[in-house]
Amino acid sequence: MTAPASKRTVSPAWPLYLAALAVAAVVAGAVGEAFSGGSLAELGIPDPGLATTFGLPALRGVAWLLIALAAGSFLLTAFLIPPKQQGDDLNGARLTVDGHIASRTGAHASAGVALIGLAMIPLVLSDVSGQPLRTVLFEAAAWSQALDQVADARVWLIVAAFATAVAVGGYAATSWWSQVALFIGSIVVIMPIALTGHSATGGAHDYGTNSLIWHLVAMLLWVGGLMALVAHALRRGPGLAAATRRYSRIALFAIVAMAVSGVINALVRVRLEDLTQYAYGWVLIVKTAGIIVLGLIGFIHRERTIPQLGSRSGAFTRLAAGEVLLMAAVSGLAVTLGRTPPPPPLDPNLTRMQIQMGYNLHEPLSWSNWLTQWRPELLFSAIAVLLAVYYLHLVRRVEGWPVGRTVWWLLGCATTVVTLSSGVGMHMPASYSAHMTVHMILSMGVPVFLVLGAPLTLVRAAYPAGEFNPRLWAESFQRSKFLRVVTFSPVSTIQFLVFFYAMYVIEPLYELMISEHAGHVIMNAVFLLSGYFYFWELIGPDEIAGRPSAKVRLLWLWVSMPFHLFMGVYLMQLGSVMGEEFYRSLDLPWHPDLLDVQKAGGGIAWASGSFPLVIVFGELFMRWWREDKAETVESDRLADESDDEEWRRYNEMLAQFRGR
Template identity: 70%
Template sequence: MQEKRAVKAAWPFYLAAVLVAAVIAGAVAQSFVGESLAVLGIPDPGWPTTFGLPALRGAGWMLAALAVGSFLFSAFLIPPRMVGQDLNGAPLTVDGHIASRTGAWASAGLALVGIVMIPLVLSDVSGEPLANVIFEANAWSTAIEQVQESQVWLIVAAIAAVVAAAGFVASTWWPQVALLIGAVIAIMPLALTGHSATGGNHDYGTNSFIWHLTFMLVWVGALMALVAHGRRLGPNLEPAVRRYSNIALFAFLAMLVSGLINGAIRIQLTELTDYDYGWVLIAKAVGLLALGVLGYWHRQRTIPALSKDPKAFTRLAAVEVIVMAAVTGLAATLGRTPPPPPRDPNLTQMQVQMGYNLAEPVTWGNWFTLWRFELLFSVIAILLAAFYLHLARRVEGWQVSRTVWWLLGCGAIVVTLSSRLGMHMPAAYSAHMAVHMILSMGVPVLLVLGAPLTLVRAAYPAGEFNPRQWVESFQRSTFLRVVTYPPVSLIQFIFFFYALYLFIPLYELMISEHAGHVIMNAVFLVSGYFYFWELIGPDEIPQRADAKIRLAWLWISMPVHLFMGVYLMQLNIVLAEDFYQALQLPWQPDLLADQKVGGGIAWATGSFPLVIVFGVLFRQWLLDDRAETAEVDRRAEETDDEEWRRYNEMLAQYNQS
């Protein structure tokens, strides 16, 4: 006889995980507080700050993980109540609704943590007791205006508050996908600050930390959501756990590799035991390996027996979450634990600003002679290429030409960002513009011709809650109809181009921060992809305009593309002049001349992708015309050419009269 199970509330479990992370973060940081204060050269602000700041940071990370995991659960781990097979407007199940509200409450908690962290950070950097800072009249404005970390927490609080507000009202499936993206974005400002974002190699440090933090949120948060689902005896636990198992394996590997890269930048292997920072890294690595062992046990023992003994999975997963919380608490202390002295104490201004040195300008002849692998978009491109090849092998008769286009697009991202051209992007306006044009106009053309959504639809079975259904629903969504409507598609593509260079302070802000480079590259790729997908993409877009209409839109847009290049060639104000001068480049470039070269690149290179686009559109126009002619001929044969016979009879009667 099967054991009768009782429904258990999830909130005590959530609270325990958050408290474990907070207590461990606060206790570990408190044990190093003397060394930290000595390094900073500030007085002791008191235990509410020295313990409370890392404790709240650990709690904030766990709340962010709970938000991400809950929205991941409601979006992709369990299906909604589907009307037919279209996910557009599909209402959430009871369990999906509970998970979504949990994500909203977790986001609200993160927003509250962000607000409290503003005075905590000011107390920490000034040495003033927290009580004095909270009740001082100008303390809050001082923190927001002058302390970067306080500004970051304010941004986190604002984004998390928006996600929370939307999460409380969302009750259908598609908003869960948007909320998941928003929950990840909410914590990203923290990934772009701290030890990883300073000193030499900080481009590697920041990008590796983005990977590390993102997959920590996914791994920890989704498991918390699954444990809660099991405690309330929710349905579909087994397929959800199996889907999560693949995510968890990738997350573990991503965290392991990114953690090794990030740690290697900060400290040498032989110095691990010489500094408190190294001991925290060792403890964190041990915890991560222990989690890997628990994950292996899940895959070998509890998941195969899940249908017979779901309690075994829930019990082990709950223990795993507590270990995750402890590791998260340790990770949260690294931002406060003093790192070892820099490997190179004599950093140049280029290393401080960009993370590495450059010895000579980029030219057509030396473009491929210097390489520095880019850890964010290049890794994404490689993963997308591998996934595409995996799916292509599952689809019989998949067109080789589409695979070639896709691989060329992914390869172009890697080559562009990891070669000397990508390395010079922050240092020279001409290199920046070359990268911009490649990412926004070259790469998207190649990628859309790969027809990735058509491949996903062909690789997965119909009628199931899987990537095929997600893709089909996306292609029928209101969002896609709006963003691919020709006027909207053109406006969004042009807006990001013009806004970046017409608003001079915006360009200087974006080019001088690593976060700005990440945002710009992402916008270039996504905006360009939607624009060219509407024009020439083989992937289906419902109610897409005929090829001749899209060809007309291309002719309309071409002068708009080229005008920006002409404007930049005539502009006599150097964009981001202070930043470029601060780099102290050894070849002492003429900034205005280099900017005019960048304008020429924008004017000239923008035409090359349009040649491919024009060729594809013209070919589609011919195919449409032939198809229309063939349809007319077919109808004529079916009706014995009745229309043509009546026309001839009319002419004959006219001649007789």
């Protein structure tokens, strides 16, 4: 009998998880405790006790590793192992037994993050006030004070809310599409932490924050993906070799992204000569050494253990388990950077503009400095470059791919980079008109170019059919209920208008968004995605099930555009300045008339639709003409085949008329 022997080879993953959490907690707590005395002394805060000085960084380390475990578990179920496929795509596909186990693991990890997020509220108050944890833990007034006065406490409450939503979804989820949504949600959980801390303050904090986002997301994919993969190997899950090869490519990208973003983040805040002079620098050095060792282990995986998975899966599991524990130690070190006092700032004399935006502006935006001023934007511009490279990689695999579609896609990516990294992107946080210019380009220019590149059609052509690969994911997305709802003409039009109006009509929301770097990130993402879905439904060459005819889509365009143009008229007639307090706080040296700048922004909003509408109207008209021509040809063919009596008499009448 082989079944009992097979069962004996299956090992649970929870001992590895507990060991990794313990390593992260001990490393983070010990390092945090070692440096807490100097930090508290510099700030003049009394020592709150070991429960806070050790417990706070230890819980941060555990929370970070749990977030990574959740992200990795949902990554495994969504993209590394296939579900039980039903039909030609993954719509309606249910999870396998291993998928259910991994999904529940992600839900458990997210629930743990939610509990830690709540526990961090009194811990943060104890840390910043010097009160012992037992004093503030059971006092409702202390919790209220923490949430009202301590920004980190509010951040952890948001983390707890996001993690709770992911946990509830993970416990209820049984389908493949739910795992994709939960994977995205698990990445969102880390964002409040990524947008705060040392990187979000001081000069060049736009570089610091964007590079930290890349760094943390890459670490989530790397650490969490490996933890989930090792658990899959321990329970002898099917498809381990294929899943490991997919993860290997993700890990290679992650380590490169971590290296580049880590260097940028360090250079923004630390001089090279200060690395060995401060505790912060030593933590960076040790963390970097750990990442290098992990990279070497990953290289060994790719060269030796992965090719031999069929015969030596035990060697892979043992090496990967050791790698997980080392990752946990590095993660524990990483979380202490947020509590370790950094070296003196590179520029101790920051202006109000540098504090608010991260850099200085010396002259107003003009046609001359639009393209002569440059400050690389590290988030959306980097994504645009990566998308351009990936698109060209796929084009090489597809014979006869239309050049026009490639040109449109590259034009969209290049427009994103130029818009966000040139002078207009630099002036966006400081000027209402520049802000409006950027967002009109992102919502009405870039999406038009990108949708005409037909990216999903390219993905489907570049990968083989019948496999669990990007082609199957793209086909499933194109046939999904989500896409049918989002691209339903009324829904597509309403979402495009609502997001635009909400951002610019609700003044408190607008002021909140422009005053924080996180707000700019959210607005850029919203306008890009909203515009993409809107124009994708109108003119995208990619297949969309149930899309109406070009004539109907042209009608919806006529209906929606006046509402969009009305916003520009409204802004031009508005007598009060939106975001006035923030704009005046920048202390711009050229002292602009804020109301005139706002009216100019309204004019830009009113006129900005003209250029993309030329392309959109032209594309829809040509498709209407082609559809009408195809219908005529088909009607003629059917008439010829059926020898339609009425049609024959009509032709005879025309012939007699021509004869007379």
